[in-house]
Amino acid sequence: MEYFSGLxxxxxxxxxxxxxxxxxxxxxxxxxxxxxxxxxxxxxxxYALEPQAGSKGSAIRFLKTWWKQVVEESHHGHGKPILEVxxxxxxxxxxxLKRSPLRWFMHFTIFxxxxxxxxxxxxxxxxxxxxxxxxxxxxxxxxxxxFLSLPNYIFGYVLLLGVIIAVVRRLVVSNAREATxxxxxxxxxxxxxxxxxxxxxxxxxxxxxxxxxxDPATAPPAALFHSxxxxxxxxxxxxxxxxxxxxxxxxxxLANKGGE
Amino acid sequence: xxxxxxxIDTKNLTAVQLMELDSCTRxxxxxxxxxxxxxxxxxxxxxxxxxxxxxxxxxxxxYGLKAKLFGPKEIPQSELEEFKDDLxxxxxxxxxxxxxxxxxxxVELWEALRTNLVKKGIGPFGKQSMFPKLIxxxxxxxxxxxxxxxxxxxxxxxxxxxANIVYFTGCTAGYKQLALAxxxxxxxxxxxxxxTMLGEEEWCCGSALxxxxxxHVDDVARNLAKHNVEAIKAKGATKVLxxxxxxxxxxxxxxxxxxxxxxxxxxxxxTEFLEDLIKKDKIKWEKTIDKTVTYHDPCHLGRHVGVYDAxxxxxxxxxxxxxxxxxxxxxxxxxxxxGGGVKAGLPDLALGVAESRVKDALDTNADxxxxxxxxxxxxxxxxxxxLKADIEVEDIIVLVAQALGLSVEEPKKAEPxxx
Numbered sequence: 111m112e113y114f115s116g117l118x119x120x121x122x123x124x125x126x127x128x129x130x131x132x133x134x135x136x137x138x139x140x141x142x143x144x145x146x147x148x149x150x151x152x153x154x155x156x157y158a159l160e161p162q163a164g165s166k167g168s169a170i171r172f173l174k175t176w177w178k179q180v181v182e183e184s185h186h187g188h189g190k191p192i193l194e195v196x197x198x199x200x201x202x203x204x205x206x207l208k209r210s211p212l213r214w215f216m217h218f219t220i221f222x223x224x225x226x227x228x229x230x231x232x233x234x235x236x237x238x239x240x241x242x243x244x245x246x247x248x249x250x251x252x253x254x255x256x257f258l259s260l261p262n263y264i265f266g267y268v269l270l271l272g273v274i275i276a277v278v279r280r281l282v283v284s285n286a287r288e289a290t291x292x293x294x295x296x297x298x299x300x301x302x303x304x305x306x307x308x309x310x311x312x313x314x315x316x317x318x319x320x321x322x323x324x325d326p327a328t329a330p331p332a333a334l335f336h337s338x339x340x341x342x343x344x345x346x347x348x349x350x351x352x353x354x355x356x357x358x359x360x361x362x363x364l365a366n367k368g369g370e
Numbered sequence: 371x372x373x374x375x376x377x378i379d380t381k382n383l384t385a386v387q388l389m390e391l392d393s394c395t396r397x398x399x400x401x402x403x404x405x406x407x408x409x410x411x412x413x414x415x416x417x418x419x420x421x422x423x424x425x426x427x428x429x430x431x432x433y434g435l436k437a438k439l440f441g442p443k444e445i446p447q448s449e450l451e452e453f454k455d456d457l458x459x460x461x462x463x464x465x466x467x468x469x470x471x472x473x474x475x476x477v478e479l480w481e482a483l484r485t486n487l488v489k490k491g492i493g494p495f496g497k498q499s500m501f502p503k504l505i506x507x508x509x510x511x512x513x514x515x516x517x518x519x520x521x522x523x524x525x526x527x528x529x530x531x532x533a534n535i536v537y538f539t540g541c542t543a544g545y546k547q548l549a550l551a552x553x554x555x556x557x558x559x560x561x562x563x564x565x566t567m568l569g570e571e572e573w574c575c576g577s578a579l580x581x582x583x584x585x586h587v588d589d590v591a592r593n594l595a596k597h598n599v600e601a602i603k604a605k606g607a608t609k610v611l612x613x614x615x616x617x618x619x620x621x622x623x624x625x626x627x628x629x630x631x632x633x634x635x636x637x638x639x640x641t642e643f644l645e646d647l648i649k650k651d652k653i654k655w656e657k658t659i660d661k662t663v664t665y666h667d668p669c670h671l672g673r674h675v676g677v678y679d680a681x682x683x684x685x686x687x688x689x690x691x692x693x694x695x696x697x698x699x700x701x702x703x704x705x706x707x708x709g710g711g712v713k714a715g716l717p718d719l720a721l722g723v724a725e726s727r728v729k730d731a732l733d734t735n736a737d738x739x740x741x742x743x744x745x746x747x748x749x750x751x752x753x754x755x756x757l758k759a760d761i762e763v764e765d766i767i768v769l770v771a772q773a774l775g776l777s778v779e780e781p782k783k784a785e786p787x788x789x
Binding site: 142145146148149150151152153154155156157158159160161167171172175176179188199203205206209210213285286289291293294350352354355358359361362363365366368369370 | 383627
């Protein structure tokens with residue numbers, strides 16, 4: 111199977127090549143996550159304790175400590191049921207909504223767009239793998255890709271809306287602009303590049319809206335750029351940047367039972 | 371060549387707290403609400419978000435990828451000292467936790483960081499370092515004689531030798547703000563509630579040590595908690611009443627953790643106790659207080675433990691009281707500025723925060739700014755005096771006593787002796 115993206119029309123990526131790139135991204139991600147877990151696991155397991163002399167950070171210690179806090183009763187009386195926290199505070203992001211409806215809308219559109227596109231890509235991958243294993247489906251991978259194009263467009267635009275609000279807010283609102291540091295810009299810049307490059311790559315391929323009059327011959331490298339940059343920012347770079355909040359924030363909210 | 375060691379360590383910081391540093395999205399809500407950041411003239415280092423970022427960077431320099439590959443990067447001592455100063459410019463009021471979009475338990479984080487640095491010999495702040503020695507030696511922070519714990523008790527107050535209920539006075543009410551102790555004891559007598567007190571056996575609750583990162587020093591805080599719990603058990607009590615929010619919080623949250631076990635008695639704030647009696651129609655008011663009253667939620671009673679309704683319920687049931695709310699109440703309350711060792715360590719900052727809170731009260735045109743914590747009362751009075759504002763600052767229990775026709779005057783003979 112050949113993909114649309116490639117260095118040129120004649121040098122398109124194969125399934126194996128895409129799998130190699132994806133595996134590299136996942137390995138970099140996993141290594142980073144282990145490092146983070148070890149860094150967090152350098153902490154102690156309970157109140158007012160000290161790490162044992164000579165002990166190193168341990169991912170297992172982190173996971174055990176986190177789980178213990180998730181299930182133990184809070185002395186502060188702020189604890190909420192875990193299901194409520196999962197649905198309202200993590201999926202629906204209630205804590206942001208309480209503080210700022212605009213910022214909630216911005217963050218929720220990015221979250222919903224991003225996660226939906228991720229899930230749709232996962233579905234596409236599952237169909238491709240099914241075909242690789244010789245299991246017959248009532249549709250071909252190409253047909254399924256066409257079927258996904260509409261939801262991909264919809265969630266792509268949902269994501270784009272959130273990203274534009276985020277960038278404009280950081281540039282226009284003085285408080286936000288003055289407080290923004292490189293740590294923040296890398297996150298926002300990454301999401302912006304991934305989103306825009308996706309629209310442009312698709313625009314060049316289809317000649318629709320986002321092509322900006324670019325030569326259709328540039329469609330494969332544009333798609334390749336989008337694929338690589340997506341693997342980089344959406345997977346590999348997560349543990350090494352502010353993207354880590356997509357993992358750490360839900361874990362923190364769960365550990366603190368929805369927070370105060 | 372000897373292997374470099376990290377400039378910081380992770381003592382007292384739990385694995386979850388280290389993760390919380392990475393969960394901060396830098397949304398800035400904490401900065402918008404922080405009372406000491408505002409009162410300091412927006413000193414950048416006091417912003418909670420900034421403190422989280424700095425310790426995250428220290429962690430990355432010490433335990434992150436680069437540290438793994440090339441060894442930890444040194445953090446200058448002066449930078450850690452500056453961080454310590456900023457860390458102690460916080461009243462641990464917890465508003466940053468309430469508004470944190472990532473749900474970070476910031477109060478626990480600040481206290482753990484303070485303890486971590488104290489263990490390293492950095493901090494606490496100014497006079498705060500005297501707390502462990504003084505409290506360990508005198509069992510109260512005012513250096514007064516334990517024998518005088520009950521010196522304030524006037525002849526009309528009846529205290530049982532043993533009872534189901536203990537009134538835990540607290541050092542400030544027992545030595546400094548006697549009106550609060552008179553009011554509480556006389557109200558309980560008037561309502562026919564038999565209670566006992568610990569007298570000499572009542573030791574400081576340890577709050578000042580815990581809040582300033584000195585929970586570990588000579589194990590004083592744990593000893594205080596252990597002694598108080600044993601003394602309460604010896605009295606045969608099943609319920610302990612507190613009119614001090616700081617002692618209440620320490621007993622409810624800190625003592626069980628220090629001792630590693632649940633307390634064998636119920637911890638109840640006096641306003642919760644009175645609320646229950648009012649609901650059972652067991653209070654017969656004798657006087658009216660025809661004044662407009664507003665209420666300041668003490669952090670240690672409200673945000674830290676979640677008691678918001680009881681004080682309001684009591685105030686609203688005092689005859690004649692017209693209750694009005696200030697801006698920023700309940701979980702979004704603006705701190706008075708006294709807590710977390712700020713009053714002792716940075717009195718000017720504490721005063722600045724108190725002035726902001728008094729201004730909130732003045733905006734309501736209230737006659738009385740009430741609270742349920744002697745420490746809040748002290749600092750709010752200082753804020754009021756600094757502003758030369760015309761508003762009475764009073765504790766709820768004193769207003770209750772007045773409405774029950776009781777005196778809260780301090781007889782001269784009850785003044786405690788100096789040690």
